[in-house]
Amino acid sequence: MQAWDQLTARIHELDALGGAMALLDWDQQTYLPAGAGASRGRQSAALGRIYHERFTAPEVGTWLDALEASSLDRVQTSAVRNARRRYRRATVLPGRLVEELSHARTEGFAAWMKAREANDFTPYAAPLQRLIDLTREQAERQAAPGQHLYDALLEDYDPGSTIGELRPMFERLGRELNTFLDALAGRPHPAGFDALLDVEGQRKLSERVLTDLGFDRVHGRLDISEHPFTVGLGTDDVRITTHFHADNFLAALGGTVHECGHAMYEQGLPAQWAGTGLDKAAGMGLHESQSRFWENFIGRSPAFGRYLAPRMQGIWPTLAVSPDTLYGAMNKVERSLIRIFADEATYNLHIIARFELEVGILEGRLQAIDLPAAWDDAYRRIVGVVAPTAKDGVLQDVHWSGGAFGYFPSYTIGNLYAASFGAKIQEDLPDLHERVAHGDFAGILGWLREHVHAKGHLDDAPVLFRGVVGDRDPVEDMVAHLWNRHGTLYGVQRPG
Amino acid sequence: MQAWDQLTARIHELDALGGAMALLDWDQQTYLPAGAGASRGRQSAALGRIYHERFTAPEVGTWLDALEASSLDRVQTSAVRNARRRYRRATVLPGRLVEELSHARTEGFAAWMKAREANDFTPYAAPLQRLIDLTREQAERQAAPGQHLYDALLEDYDPGSTIGELRPMFERLGRELNTFLDALAGRPHPAGFDALLDVEGQRKLSERVLTDLGFDRVHGRLDISEHPFTVGLGTDDVRITTHFHADNFLAALGGTVHECGHAMYEQGLPAQWAGTGLDKAAGMGLHESQSRFWENFIGRSPAFGRYLAPRMQGIWPTLAVSPDTLYGAMNKVERSLIRIFADEATYNLHIIARFELEVGILEGRLQAIDLPAAWDDAYRRIVGVVAPTAKDGVLQDVHWSGGAFGYFPSYTIGNLYAASFGAKIQEDLPDLHERVAHGDFAGILGWLREHVHAKGHLDDAPVLFRGVVGDRDPVEDMVAHLWNRHGTLYGVQRPG
Numbered sequence: 001m002q003a004w005d006q007l008t009a010r011i012h013e014l015d016a017l018g019g020a021m022a023l024l025d026w027d028q029q030t031y032l033p034a035g036a037g038a039s040r041g042r043q044s045a046a047l048g049r050i051y052h053e054r055f056t057a058p059e060v061g062t063w064l065d066a067l068e069a070s071s072l073d074r075v076q077t078s079a080v081r082n083a084r085r086r087y088r089r090a091t092v093l094p095g096r097l098v099e100e101l102s103h104a105r106t107e108g109f110a111a112w113m114k115a116r117e118a119n120d121f122t123p124y125a126a127p128l129q130r131l132i133d134l135t136r137e138q139a140e141r142q143a144a145p146g147q148h149l150y151d152a153l154l155e156d157y158d159p160g161s162t163i164g165e166l167r168p169m170f171e172r173l174g175r176e177l178n179t180f181l182d183a184l185a186g187r188p189h190p191a192g193f194d195a196l197l198d199v200e201g202q203r204k205l206s207e208r209v210l211t212d213l214g215f216d217r218v219h220g221r222l223d224i225s226e227h228p229f230t231v232g233l234g235t236d237d238v239r240i241t242t243h244f245h246a247d248n249f250l251a252a253l254g255g256t257v258h259e260c261g262h263a264m265y266e267q268g269l270p271a272q273w274a275g276t277g278l279d280k281a282a283g284m285g286l287h288e289s290q291s292r293f294w295e296n297f298i299g300r301s302p303a304f305g306r307y308l309a310p311r312m313q314g315i316w317p318t319l320a321v322s323p324d325t326l327y328g329a330m331n332k333v334e335r336s337l338i339r340i341f342a343d344e345a346t347y348n349l350h351i352i353a354r355f356e357l358e359v360g361i362l363e364g365r366l367q368a369i370d371l372p373a374a375w376d377d378a379y380r381r382i383v384g385v386v387a388p389t390a391k392d393g394v395l396q397d398v399h400w401s402g403g404a405f406g407y408f409p410s411y412t413i414g415n416l417y418a419a420s421f422g423a424k425i426q427e428d429l430p431d432l433h434e435r436v437a438h439g440d441f442a443g444i445l446g447w448l449r450e451h452v453h454a455k456g457h458l459d460d461a462p463v464l465f466r467g468v469v470g471d472r473d474p475v476e477d478m479v480a481h482l483w484n485r486h487g488t489l490y491g492v493q494r495p496g
Numbered sequence: 497m498q499a500w501d502q503l504t505a506r507i508h509e510l511d512a513l514g515g516a517m518a519l520l521d522w523d524q525q526t527y528l529p530a531g532a533g534a535s536r537g538r539q540s541a542a543l544g545r546i547y548h549e550r551f552t553a554p555e556v557g558t559w560l561d562a563l564e565a566s567s568l569d570r571v572q573t574s575a576v577r578n579a580r581r582r583y584r585r586a587t588v589l590p591g592r593l594v595e596e597l598s599h600a601r602t603e604g605f606a607a608w609m610k611a612r613e614a615n616d617f618t619p620y621a622a623p624l625q626r627l628i629d630l631t632r633e634q635a636e637r638q639a640a641p642g643q644h645l646y647d648a649l650l651e652d653y654d655p656g657s658t659i660g661e662l663r664p665m666f667e668r669l670g671r672e673l674n675t676f677l678d679a680l681a682g683r684p685h686p687a688g689f690d691a692l693l694d695v696e697g698q699r700k701l702s703e704r705v706l707t708d709l710g711f712d713r714v715h716g717r718l719d720i721s722e723h724p725f726t727v728g729l730g731t732d733d734v735r736i737t738t739h740f741h742a743d744n745f746l747a748a749l750g751g752t753v754h755e756c757g758h759a760m761y762e763q764g765l766p767a768q769w770a771g772t773g774l775d776k777a778a779g780m781g782l783h784e785s786q787s788r789f790w791e792n793f794i795g796r797s798p799a800f801g802r803y804l805a806p807r808m809q810g811i812w813p814t815l816a817v818s819p820d821t822l823y824g825a826m827n828k829v830e831r832s833l834i835r836i837f838a839d840e841a842t843y844n845l846h847i848i849a850r851f852e853l854e855v856g857i858l859e860g861r862l863q864a865i866d867l868p869a870a871w872d873d874a875y876r877r878i879v880g881v882v883a884p885t886a887k888d889g890v891l892q893d894v895h896w897s898g899g900a901f902g903y904f905p906s907y908t909i910g911n912l913y914a915a916s917f918g919a920k921i922q923e924d925l926p927d928l929h930e931r932v933a934h935g936d937f938a939g940i941l942g943w944l945r946e947h948v949h950a951k952g953h954l955d956d957a958p959v960l961f962r963g964v965v966g967d968r969d970p971v972e973d974m975v976a977h978l979w980n981r982h983g984t985l986y987g988v989q990r991p992g
Contacts, residue, residue: 012538012542013542015538016535016538016539016541016542016543017539017542017543017546019535019538019539020516020519020520020539020542020543023516023519023520023523023539024516024519027519027523031527031717031719032733033713033714033715033716033717033732033733034714035712035714035715035732035733036715036729036730036732036733037732038730038732039512039515039729039730039731039732039733040729040730040733042508042511042512042515042730043512043513043515043516043519043729043730045512046508046509046512046513046516047512047513047516050513050546216531217529218529218530218531219529219531219532220529221527221529223527233532233535233536233539234532234534234535234536234538234539235535236529236531236532236533236534236535237528237529237531237532237535237536239529
């Protein structure tokens with residue numbers, strides 16, 4: 001198996017390069033001196049070029065050919081399938097297109113920043129159209145015969161997911177969520193929690209929560225950055241960042257718990273498969289399911305309020321805070337304009353609206369110039385709100401300005417997976433909530449380690465998901481969870 | 497000039513890779529999680545291999561051939577000379593030797609750590625002999641016809657310096673230093689300064705001193721590490737680390753000022769020559785001259801005591817400290833066993849002893865097994881002390897265990913350059929000490945920027961040095977400085 005040894009040696013090298021690239025990026029968002037952008041840009045670009053060159057080298061194709069003609073075991077079969085998919089997607093794009101896309105992304109991002117600042121979509125239309133055209137060309141080249149263009153993009157983020165499966169699921173979810181939100185509308189909201197809490201105390205408590213949840217500090221660390229993120233430089237080096245605001249403790253803590261879910265997934269990936277590419281996430285939706293599971297299913301539960309309240313009291317002894325206050329404050333639900341601030345339910349409507357628009361773009365029915373009106377129309381029908389200006393509407397997200405069409409579904413795929421994982425884990429660990437209330441998260445993490453993390457990318461996420469939850473219906477699991485989670489707080493019951 | 501464009505593009509890429517490698521190393525010494533050593537090792541090794549591969553590629557030789565046959569301007573001539581030297585040194589070594597050296601360094605370092613821990617040279621002898629044999633083979637391959645083997649090693653660290661020039665200079669310096677130390681022996685030492693000072697205050701003051709000296713924080717930063725070091729990831733990203741001890745403020749501050757000297761050199765290198773290789777230090781000795789100039793010539797001067805005392809008072813209002821106390825405490829002189837703790841004068845005797853031993857090793861007169869006795873003999877004759885055990889003698893330095901023979905002279909070359917720079921700058925800026933006392937270091941930094949930093953590696957250090965100081969005698973400049981610096985404190989005068 002000479003080809004196997006050569007392929008794994010190359011993957012080892014690419015992973016090492018990828019780790020170095022991740023460090024360049026982590027450092028850029030945490031400690032890079034303000035004036036060092038130029039050399040950092042050259043470093044990232046050089047490593048990116050070398051990575052691409054070594055990944056798309058002809059010998060990689062030769063090794064894959066040889067392996068595909070050989071008899072392979074289970075691990076090798078998955079490794080070759082994953083590598084072939086990435087190799088094909090990278091090598092079908094002509095160098096000219098790769099360069100034009102890279103250029104259009106830089107231009108698109110700059111134009112989006114300016115348009116957002118000016119609260120005016122117009123000057124962004126042309127650069128966005130350029131990105132749309134190039135992305136459609138990319139999808140056309142990457143699509144297999146008969147494959148929907150949108151699926152060709154999805155494959156980058158969520159291999160195995162398809163528009164054929166997502167569309168009906170999202171439609172059903174949208175109807176259910178609207179029924180749910182209509183039932184809550186007009187009911188009084190639970191009380192908020194807006195005590196000013198010193199940042200040093202917040203940091204201390206966040207460190208404590210991370211440790212309790214099971215974040216491994218021997219193989220990870222926590223730093224501060226403008227926008228929270230998680231990055232794995234290797235399964236033995238997973239880094240979280242967060243950002244504290246004195247007046248918004250619960251949001252910062254929720255963000256940290258979210259990133260912790262991402263990080264524990266990275267830390268739990270199967271290190272013994274290093275060099276096969278199977279020690280990686282099985283998809284962005286599955287990655288997101290791990291962050292959402294901890295952020296929402298655990299982190300907004302009444303039991304988590306019981307865990308958190310005494311620990312807050314320990315740090316701020318004069319603070320008046322009860323488990324019920326925290327439970328209520330973390331679960332305010334209402335239709336809203338901005339995706340990143342949306343509650344657990346409404347969030348998915350934001351995604352469903354974007355999905356509809358993206359499909360329209362890929363099918364050639366929507367051009368950049370049509371987007372402001374199409375956005376407002378989709379929001380009116382799907383989310384039930386309309387933005388007064390572009391800044392809170394079509395200009396709110398960075399994704400499209402970087403050419404990331406097809407990424408948004410990952411968020412709701414993640415929420416759906418998380419809902420069924422939550423329902424399943426509750427069956428397997430009936431005393432789950434008592435454990436959470438007592439700060440014992442080991443059984444929960446152990447369950448995720450065994451059923452999700454340790455499987456790496458042996459299968460694509462949809463297959464992994466089915467293997468764990470059987471024939472559970474994730475839409476039903478999410479909707480049941482939402483009625484249950486918010487029903488008591490809002491005094492409503494699911495219509496029988 | 498197609499070859500010129502190709503060469504500079506390659507140097508740009510190598511510098512970007514080198515910056516990424518430097519970040520991997522910086523992170524390893526500052527923030528790397530304790531359990532992440534394995535993936536960091538793979539990342540550094542992968543980048544190292546790629547760097548070597550792209551630097552020693554045959555096309556680089558072709559470009560150099562073409563350029564050497566062309567008419568070149570001053571910058572191009574220097575760039576091609578530097579690149580050719582590095583290229584020749586790297587490509588004359590067979591892959592087998594490079595691998596054996598790399599392996600022997602790892603083994604040597606581990607053996608040295610154990611030997612030092614056990615305070616027993618014996619088990620270190622064999623791995624050290626292996627390093628000696630491989631280093632001699634390396635030098636034989638790299639040496640030009642008729643070149644001394646030691647010069648072939650020096651060229652890596654201090655191109656342009658030769659044993660023919662160093663040997664008589666070091667002999668004369670050794671005699672002068674011994675006369676000086678004999679004169680001080682038996683005289684009462686100035687009082688020490690050992691107040692316990694909180695680390696937070698030390699950090700604040702160090703930040704203040706760095707800013708005053710001229711360290712550019714927009715293009716640099718200060719962090720904490722076990723061993724202080726400076727690293728340039730680019731001229732726009734230069735990082736210092738330091739280490740504070742509550743009971744040893746002056747040593748920590750001295751270390752920070754030392755690193756600041758290195759860092760300001762890196763920040764002052766000519767960014768406009770990026771891609772030519774001339775935006776780099778002209779040698780390790782010259783690099784060291786910049787750290788020693790600030791640490792010793794400025795940082796231990798009476799004027800610096802006048803600058804520092806009121807700023808210490810500002811941080812620790814109840815502290816009793818005078819400029820004279822600081823001046824005295826920073827300038828205790830005595831023959832000592834350990835190089836890294838040695839005073840400004842004795843330090844050079846430590847280097848001269850090592851130089852003599854290294855030359856003996858390279859000339860084949862000393863084997864590893866002879867070193868403990870040869871070390872003690874050299875120390876008795878040159879430094880005037882003998883270590884009671886190996887730990888404080890032949891095992892004290894890490895350098896040889898990593899195969900770094902030929903590096904030690906850089907330290908004394910740096911001290912000698914610094915002495916003549918000091919004498920010259922005092923002529924050019926007669927009110928230098930008044931400026932220092934008032935915390936005005938801009939003129940001094942400006943002088944170094946113009947005469948040293950901005951010249952990059954256009955010339956090798958010995959040529960640059962002569963261009964700045966003319967026919968000054970660095971041995972005389974150093975000796976005169978030492979009598980002057982310590983004479984008052986010890987109540988002695990240089991014999992007329």
